[in-house]
Amino acid sequence: MRWVIKRSNRMKKVMLYAYTNLNLGDDLFIKILCNRYPNTKFFLYAPKKYKKFEKEIKNLKVFSSDSFFSRIINLILRKLKFFYFIRKQIAKRTDISVYIGGSLYMQHDNWESSYIDKKHMQFNDSPFLVLGANFGPFNQKQFYERYNKLFKNYYDICFRDSYSYNLFKHYNHVRFSDDIIFQLGIKKRNIKKKNNIIISVIKPSQKCIPCVDDGYYEKIKEISNYFIKNNYTVTLMSFCESEGDEEAVESVIKRIPKIYRYKVERHLYQANIEETLNVIASSSGVVATRFHSMILGWIYDKPVYPIVYSDKMLNVMEDIAFRGFYGDLRNKIHRIHPNEVFESLNTNSMDVSKQVHNSSKHFKKLDELLLTKPIN
Known part of the structure; x- marks a missing residue:
């Protein structure tokens, strides 16, 4: 796939996807990512309770996904077969998309709707990166095959365990390193x-x-x-x-x-x-x-x-x-x-x-996109 990577001196903007349910581990992912790139603006479409993080993380902008306006607009547009409209409008303003988290790809009873949601996260030719995840557990071949096809079109995937890596190592853009939270050990x-x-x-x-x-x-x-x-x-x-x-x-x-x-x-x-x-x-x-x-x-x-x-x-x-x-x-x-x-x-x-040292490798490709001088 040919990626469109915008080069300019202005502040880069990143569309951030994460599990936003006030879970300590996932909130730490957001904090670590944003703190690593203080000169980058991160956009997060999340429940309004995440607005409180803007005070601590100055380069994070939260767009409320559960405001009355958002819920009404999304309801109307879903009936017209326009899905994820507001989220896509926010993402169009960014240069790169990052999906960060741990258990992002587990097979549940409603896994197909979750798959569709993830598929709609990437909708243009700007780089899409997955950082920190593990794949599974899963018990259906179809589950694996769907994501195997989806992952083919990503810019970079860095898993947190060798098991997940071995499932997709046939792609050159798939890597693995120790869990991102080890970065706190610095x-x-x-x-x-x-x-x-x-x-x-x-x-x-x-x-x-x-x-x-x-x-x-x-x-x-x-x-x-x-x-x-x-x-x-x-x-x-x-x-x-x-x-x-x-x-x-x-x-x-x-x-x-x-x-x-x-x-x-x-x-x-x-x-x-x-x-x-x-x-x-x-x-x-x-x-x-x-x-x-x-x-x-x-x-x-x-x-x-x-x-x-x-x-x-x-x-x-x-x-x-x-x-x-x-x-x-x-x-x-x-x-x-x-x-x-x-x-x-x-x-x-x-x-x-x-592990503390190795965990920084999750950001290798993102460093290349966002930093003029990579962090060691």
Whole structure:
């Protein structure tokens, strides 16, 4: 495909596509990307709650996707068979499009509508880049074939794991590097360590893992009790309210005996990025069900006990040669023993300096488009 790459001295404009549901990991993707290119303007079509990020990220412009005006216009135009009209009008004002995120290509029941949405993100001959994603899990050949055809027309794709890369390595513009969030490891946080354990929790049924919610909450309760009995405080952390994390926090707390609850805190992510990162950085260790709680724990030199809910976690653990203890909540939750989780404080540390360095390679092609002098 012949790409039209606009060269000029004016400020470049990038159409930014991302998962905009106040999920800590995905919000960090947006922050890292925009901060890397301070002389570039990023346009994001997202719910109005994302307007608050404009105060912290000065080169980000958010166009409200759920305003009354937007909803009425889109409703009328959909009836006239004009789809994604407002989003396309915003994108026409930009030079480049970037789709950044992690689990962007998972097969769900409604995957075909999701595919159409992604297909409409690219609509002209300006470069379209995908950064930070993994592909799958999927169970239909048709799912793979549709995206294989779509990816052929992209300018650059950089996956975050070797499994995804190997599915599409027949394309010269497909690469892979370590997760983009490792970029946060470049800047150390000098924060006093507390005798506190972070436990990131999820609602398993929200992740298409049925019939294990109660067993999972009970296991997290057991782990929390064990740490409390060994003179630790516990922080139950939610990364994304809309995906059920806060509900999971409350479900665990109500199971913890009242005599221990004074040693249990809640930390609920609500666009408070720096506060959340500081809580993790000041901890003594992380019990990680959320994918990026695992990554953030390693970045801040914490021993991490992963509780796997998806192969995407296993794929990354394998890529970085993690050899510590871990659990799997997919029909194996009973195999997780609190004493083993506790012992992981002494065995599960990781040196991720290599991953911190390598993660910048996600931006190799985008650097060439946006920077006169690439960042090392």
